[in-house]
Amino acid sequence: MRNLSLALALLVFILATLEFLANVHAVDRILLFGLPDPFGAIEGEGRIASLAWSFTALGSPEIVASFAAAMLAYAVLARHFSAAIFLIVGIAGGAVAGYVAKAAFAWLRPHHLPGSYSMLHTSFPSGHALLAALLFGSIAVFAIRATPYRLPKICALGAAIGLTVLVGLSRIYLRTHWPSDVIAGWAFAYLWLSLATAVSFGALSSASTAVFRSRSNAVAEGDDPPLRH
Template sequence: MPDRPLRTLFDALRRNVEIGVLVLLALAILAVWALAELTDEVLEGATRNLDRDLLLALRVPGDLSDPLGPPWLEEMGRDFTALGGTGVIAGVTLLAAGFFLVRRSLGSMLYLLAATGGGIALSSIGKEVFDRPRPDLVPHGALVYTASFPSGHSMMAAVAYLTLGVLIARVLPERRQKAYVLTVAILLTLIVGVSRVYLGVHWPTDVAAGWLAGAGWAVACLLVARLLARRGHIEPEVCEA
């Protein structure tokens, strides 16, 4: 089967805890490095033209107040962007915490709440530190009242959905279940970020920074989860037989 080498690699990583930890650590470091490089480029103004071109590409030529597509698509963009809002994120996190509660896994539930809450707090701190102005080229399609970099909705979506995804996937028994949960988490994260640019409330690099920060946080949380599981503080990862 064509996916057998990939499955063999994943099985080897699960069996060899040390190699798995190193791989996760490398991914977290890579995300932090990419975020640092992007932040440096943004602060130097090197991404200004790219941000401008991508933002304007989503507008009707000659009418910057009108996003591409029919009116229902703009309304759908607002629906998608709400998936990264504080209320929705809090609700989804509590529902996921309930999943571990009914499994009688108090340690995993508390870790999930701490990991998600910590990432959201980090997002708020980042906005205060960089204080980048919002795009002023086009009218905003959604209410905004905070700084632009990194995109709070994009980062909160990445932090919440990816962190929830990896923590839930690790206790599911089948590969298909794990793949489904992770795919949904990634799609939700991407949809929220794209909607922020489409509505004109964020520069594309704001969204990219939010994705990188959130992905790095999710990988770090998975790394810590594996270490806590080895000490018996949270549920061990379930592998398909």
């Protein structure tokens, strides 16, 4: 099931990339469901626009960095070093990789807004959608690994997906991104977090288990366990 979801995420990212490179946006306009093309952020002060700006702020670099720093500090102080590595690889590494991708795609095809060639303002993939997915996905991973019960896991995953979707939809509603930009950000984040989870928890857990078993065998055979230096 996990391999299928990874393959599906990769396929979605590839299809979104092709939509971006084709620069036709036929599928994008279907997914807009009647909303105008994203040729500039709306400046309205209505209730919906205000909510959209509030949700979109959850994916801003400042908010994501603040939450990530707080989570990293907790992981280090609690000596959850595998979790700390996961945060560094997952959120920080994913953000860097995402913005490298933005720069690469900006070189292939400039942003649809005239004169906007800065890496931070390129269109594909959506940085806010990517960062929100990395942040809320990481929180969900923490919550899921912290409890053996199914219901809290479902609630954590549902909340992470819901907030991530709201951030992405806000980017579309505010006319700052095409749907394919947002979908690509989500897919990229899922693939990256899957890699970070495997590297941080899978590899480190296996290594820790191997060290524990070797020390246990040494004690059982009457040898002194190796000292830490």
